[in-house]
Amino acid sequence: MDVVMAPTPYLLGVEKRLLGLVTDHSDLLLVDLSEDKKGTFLVSFGDERSVLPHKLQTEILEALSHRHQAPSAEELNRVVSEAFLHFFVKTVGHYSHYVKHGDAGEQGVFENRRFYKAIESKSTRHFVKKFIQTQMFDLFIQGVEQHQSGPQQGIFHRKIIEYQQKKKMAKKR
Numbered sequence: 001m002d003v004v005m006a007p008t009p010y011l012l013g014v015e016k017r018l019l020g021l022v023t024d025h026s027d028l029l030l031v032d033l034s035e036d037k038k039g040t041f042l043v044s045f046g047d048e049r050s051v052l053p054h055k056l057q058t059e060i061l062e063a064l065s066h067r068h069q070a071p072s073a074e075e076l077n078r079v080v081s082e083a084f085l086h087f088f089v090k091t092v093g094h095y096s097h098y099v100k101h102g103d104a105g106e107q108g109v110f111e112n113r114r115f116y117k118a119i120e121s122k123s124t125r126h127f128v129k130k131f132i133q134t135q136m137f138d139l140f141i142q143g144v145e146q147h148q149s150g151p152q153q154g155i156f157h158r159k160i161i162e163y164q165q166k167k168k169m170a171k172k173r
Helices: 016-021 054-069 073-092 112-117 122-131 135-146 155-172
Strands: 030-032 040-043
Touching (some): 054 073, 073 122, 073 155, 112 122
């Protein structure tokens, strides 16, 4: 509960029975993902449905609907993580094409305008334009700008490569 109440952006899951322990709802967006609710907003700011494009909302809720088939807590965590991982890969996974590095040892520069302009869907572009202004994305890009070494490692980067390969295969068909 201490993490939930921290003034830092997080995406967390809390059992419904513990909801009463959340004392300050002012900075929280609460979504009930229980089986019968299918993603109902419990506490919202009013613009949730307009910020996230309908198609992306539908895709993420569809991916999260598979959580009912998870036989264990570990599998449930995997399903939820995969849903959001795919969301971020799809919306901002092309970021590396817009980080320009100069001479050896120089810090890179993220070309944010070219980055979001490269997105074909106007509604997704609108979301990404807002998202790149968040502290979470800013910290991510600062880390990318500072590291000039070759391709990044980790699950996010592996998923980006897989997604880009799938897109290439689909275009070839």
